[in-house]
Amino acid sequence: MAENSADILIVGAGIIGLAHAWVAAKAGRSVIVLERRAAAMGASIANFGLLWPIGQPAGRMFSLAMNSRDLWLEVLAAAKIPHRPTGSLHVACRDDEARVAQEFAALGPDFGYRCSWLDRNQALARSQALHPESLLGALWSETEIMVNPRETLRRIPQFLFERYGIQFLWNCPVLEIAHPNVRTTRGTFRGERVIVCPGADLETLYPDFAQQSGMALCKLQMLRTPPQPAGWELGAALAGGLTFRFYPSFGICPSLPALRDRIARETPEYDRFGIHTMVSQAPSGELTLGDSHEYGAQVSPFNREEVDALILRHIKSFIRVPDLTIAERWHGVYVKHPREPYVRFAPEAGVEVIAALGGAGMTLSFGVAAETFAGQCTEDAVHES
Numbered sequence: 001m002a003e004n005s006a007d008i009l010i011v012g013a014g015i016i017g018l019a020h021a022w023v024a025a026k027a028g029r030s031v032i033v034l035e036r037r038a039a040a041m042g043a044s045i046a047n048f049g050l051l052w053p054i055g056q057p058a059g060r061m062f063s064l065a066m067n068s069r070d071l072w073l074e075v076l077a078a079a080k081i082p083h084r085p086t087g088s089l090h091v092a093c094r095d096d097e098a099r100v101a102q103e104f105a106a107l108g109p110d111f112g113y114r115c116s117w118l119d120r121n122q123a124l125a126r127s128q129a130l131h132p133e134s135l136l137g138a139l140w141s142e143t144e145i146m147v148n149p150r151e152t153l154r155r156i157p158q159f160l161f162e163r164y165g166i167q168f169l170w171n172c173p174v175l176e177i178a179h180p181n182v183r184t185t186r187g188t189f190r191g192e193r194v195i196v197c198p199g200a201d202l203e204t205l206y207p208d209f210a211q212q213s214g215m216a217l218c219k220l221q222m223l224r225t226p227p228q229p230a231g232w233e234l235g236a237a238l239a240g241g242l243t244f245r246f247y248p249s250f251g252i253c254p255s256l257p258a259l260r261d262r263i264a265r266e267t268p269e270y271d272r273f274g275i276h277t278m279v280s281q282a283p284s285g286e287l288t289l290g291d292s293h294e295y296g297a298q299v300s301p302f303n304r305e306e307v308d309a310l311i312l313r314h315i316k317s318f319i320r321v322p323d324l325t326i327a328e329r330w331h332g333v334y335v336k337h338p339r340e341p342y343v344r345f346a347p348e349a350g351v352e353v354i355a356a357l358g359g360a361g362m363t364l365s366f367g368v369a370a371e372t373f374a375g376q377c378t379e380d381a382v383h384e385s
């Protein structure tokens with residue numbers, strides 16, 4: 001293969017680009033990744049690092065998330081990247097939250113969710129962070145995993161280069177694609193197949209699609225504590241009762257509308273900023289806290305202190321941890337399609353665009369990549385040796 005040519009050219013070194021690079025390389029394809037920044041800087045490093053199958057609706061999307069989870073575990077082990085396969089708790093502090101959690105615990109296993117209802121003491125045994133005074137119980141799910149997104153997005157490219165010789169061209173913005181040619185600021189590359197994984201920026205390469213598809217940008221405010229004292233562990237990844245109204249999986253619960261109504265009536269400020277609360281812990285000990293959801297055609301660069309205060313207010317209502325001072329604040333941005341869980345389209349033969357994974361791109365990444373190459377990997381190529 002000539003220099004600057006590969007079987008598979010990938011645009012974007014976020015998690016979707018990396019997942020495609022790994023699946024293609026395992027199938028024996030030569031791969032080049034073109035990334036406009038010096039390192040991944042998009043949503044893939046701004047998130048909680050939660051691999052969260054329980055948030056995906058029953059059926060195709062939950063299966064995709066579980067397949068993705070298996071592939072994640074394989075790549076994390078092969079690349080020796082620290083991670084916490086702790087499972088998760090959706091914490092109930094109000095009767096209506098407990099009702100939804102119990103309904104999901106009863107209905108979920110029939111759809112394949114590995115979950116159950118825990119009473120107060122059982123939940124406390126899964127996470128020492130839970131506030132014993134407000135806690136009624138929790139929905140336990142064993143399938144969730146925590147990674148540190150910043151470290152993971154740095155280490156997967158190293159692993160892909162060392163194990164498969166995948167070339168990464170950093171600081172290499174792609175300006176135009178006309179299959180098989182991909183024009184960049186660093187020359188033209190040729191790919192038998194071009195996979196474009198541009199995150200929230202569809203405008204640069206496909207402005208017409210970006211405008212016509214009805215997709216919206218979403219801004220999410222996030223916070224991070226310093227490392228907790230040595231040895232202190234969060235245990236399971238945590239979601240507060242507000243989260244039941246956020247993930248479509250909980251749509252199977254008959255009591256969900258009543259919970260939504262109560263939250264809208266009592267605390268409309270949470271709805272106004274799309275706030276629900278989650279807590280993850282990086283292997284280095286910091287807690288990541290969030291988040292809010294503000295949708296629009298543009299994203300303001302300015303964070304609202306009011307939003308951070310609301311996130312913290314709700315988090316403090318259900319956790320008690322050694323150090324809840326805030327060491328970092330930021331916002332991330334993703335793009336979301338009004339109807340589809342993600343977007344896959346072919347602007348021309350030989351080119352595919354995969355984008356708009358919304359708030360589930362970490363969870364779904366490897367499953368979506370496996371779908372892209374379905375039928376093109378031999379059984380041997382599917383697992384890391």
Ligand SMILES: Cc1cc2nc3c(=O)[nH]c(=O)nc-3n(C[C@H](O)[C@H](O)[C@H](O)COP(=O)(O)OP(=O)(O)OC[C@H]3O[C@@H](n4cnc5c(N)ncnc54)[C@H](O)[C@@H]3O)c2cc1C
Pocket residue numbers: 011012013014015016017034035036037039040041042043044045046047048049050051052172173174175197198199200201204205220221222291331332333334354355356357358359360361362363364
């Ligand atoms: C605050 C926040 C919290 C989240 N929490 C979670 C979570 O816990 N679990 C979960 O599953 N999901 C979560 N998500 C969603 C998840 O982070 C995203 O869906 C996912 O990271 C999207 O990955 P991506 O590769 O598509 O995009 P990105 O990470 O944005 O990567 C796209 C890359 O493409 C590059 N690029 C774009 N255009 C070009 C070009 N023309 N030339 C070269 N390079 C280009 C960009 O520089 C960028 O590096 C969260 C998102 C946010 C913002």
